[in-house]
Amino acid sequence: MDDKTLEYMGERVDKSRKIIKKISVLVDQSKRIVGSEKILFKDRYGNLFTELNSTSPKEQVDSPGMIREINTLVVKAINQEIARLEQELAEL
Numbered sequence: 001m002d003d004k005t006l007e008y009m010g011e012r013v014d015k016s017r018k019i020i021k022k023i024s025v026l027v028d029q030s031k032r033i034v035g036s037e038k039i040l041f042k043d044r045y046g047n048l049f050t051e052l053n054s055t056s057p058k059e060q061v062d063s064p065g066m067i068r069e070i071n072t073l074v075v076k077a078i079n080q081e082i083a084r085l086e087q088e089l090a091e092l
Contacts, residue, residue, distance in 0.1 A: 012092050019089045023082055030078045033071050037064075 037054040054064040 016089060016092050019085050019092075023085050023089075026078050026082050026085075030075050030082075033074055033078075036071060037067065039067055039070055 039052040040048055041050045041052075042048050052067055052070070054067045
C-alpha cells in the first residue's frame with residue numbers, strides 16, 4: 001500500500017470512530033429520555049423559561065400524557081438521526 005491509500009483509509013477510520021461515538025451518545029440519551037418526568041425549556045442564553053413536570057398539580061397544563069408525547073417525539077427524532085448516521089457509516 002502506498003502512503004496515499006494509507007492516509008485515505010486512516011481518514012475513513014477517523015470518520016467512522018466519530019460517527020460511532022455520536023451514535024453511542026444518542027443511544028444513551030434516548031434511553032434516559034424514555035423515563036423522564038420533567039422537561040425544561042431554556043432560551044439560547046441558558047435561562048429557564050418554562051418547565052413541564054408530570055408531578056405538577058392537575059390544574060396546571062403540565063400533564064404526564066403531554067410529557068410522554070414529547071418524549072416519544074424526541075426519541076423518534078433521535079432514532080432518525082441514528083439511522084442517518086448508520087447509513088453514513090455504511091457508506092464509508
